Amino acid sequence: MVHTTRAFAKFAKLSLTACVFSWFSLTASSAAAQTNYPTKPIKLIVGFAPGGGSDLIARLVAAKLGPVLGQSVIVENKPGAGGNLAAELALKSPADGYTLFLSAASYTVNPSFYKLPFDSGNDMTPIALLARGPFIIAATKSFPANTLQEFVTLAKASPGKYSFATSGQGSITQMATEYFNETAGINLLHIPYKGTSPALTDTVAGHTDIIFGTVASTLPLVSTGQLKALAVTTPKRLSALPDVPTVMESGYPSYEVTNWHGIIAPKGVPVAIQQKLNKAINQVLQDKEMEKTLTSDGLTAAALTPEQFGELLRSEIARWGALAKSRGLSIK
Structure with missing residues (x-):
């Protein structure tokens, strides 16, 4: 009996040592993967067809971001259901930083109209805001x-x-x-x-x-x-239309709507990868050619931290949800 107890204790000790070693190995491997990221091409999913505004911004950013990260950034178009099909595909992918999603302002509107298989505000990792601009009335x-x-x-x-x-x-x-x-x-x-x-x-x-x-x-x-x-619709006039006032200047100081694009990823992307992507994207946004192209489309680069972008996303989801409810809006 004593012999059996001692054998069991020895086995348990060895098993615990193996588990600890395995844990440290996995942790070290994970840390190395984050430090070396990216080691393979990155996929940027767009929820709209090629040739549209979202697609053009995605391809412009992808072309500049690839050289900064040292890996190709491949744009993949998955149009349908107002971008919801692409969002679901992206947000249900592994949270390793190799699948990104180009979110447009419509991403924050969709929860008000569709029963989505994901939580737009919580089932994602905010990475970076790319650009924003007005709508012309x-x-x-x-x-x-x-x-x-x-x-x-x-x-x-x-x-x-x-x-x-x-x-x-x-x-x-x-x-x-x-x-x-x-x-x-x-x-x-x-x-x-x-x-x-x-x-x-x-x-x-x-x-x-x-x-x-x-x-x-x-x-x-x-x-x-x-x-x-x-x-x-933005607080600042459009440089291409300097004589056209803003809605605020026209007597409605509380009105502001911005058309924007950003990049998000599945929930759980490691902080180190979030920060590396955010830093690289903000570097790309400072590129003179990028700035010129965005300006020609009435857009301006918008550098935010992941935390700031996350706050924007969640506040816009709440804002449009309240409006849809107050006006009784639905898709018929």
Whole structure:
């Protein structure tokens, strides 16, 4: 009996030693992997088709980020369901820093309209904000109002008469416009389209009255006189349209909506990898060519820490969720 007890104690001691050794080996291996990261190509998933604004920003950043990190950054397009399919794929990948997701402002809107298989605010690791810019509030060129104040006056006099076009139900452009409806106390009729292009086409043709459009898609139409700009949605005026006031300057100091893009990863990415990616991305954003390209699209580089970007994401999710609830918005 004594012999058996001693043998068991010796076995237990050896097992404990092996476990401790194994733990230290795994910890050392993990630390080495984080220190040497990246050792293979990185995948950047985009939830929209090639050629769009999100895709262009992703490819621009990927091309610059690869040389900084010493590994290729490969853009992979997975369009569908407003970017939700790509987000699910990315956020359910291993949290090792080799799968990233290009999140757009719409990422924070989607929880208000879709039953998602993930928690947008908690099932992710914020990495870096890339760029942000305004939406241009533009009206058809024949519209009788020439300022935002004049537009609101007409809309208040005839509730439900005037319409706004968007790229679809549950889009960030719908939320930006609904937010202005609530702020200004007006009631515009929502006309959703399947994409930005048809929404802009019908606004130019006068089939809808107003649109909150991205700078890249709307500025050329304003510059050629096919649409007239009434305001921009950020606190600062757009350099390409210096005479067009902000919504704040137009009498609505509480109104601000920003169109932005950033990079997130699955929940649990080690802090060392988060910081390395954030530092590399912020370095890329300081590149003169990058700055020039972003400026041409009405965007500015926006360097934030992972913690600051995470706060932005969660605050925007809460903001749009409250708006959808207060206005009874849903996808029909």
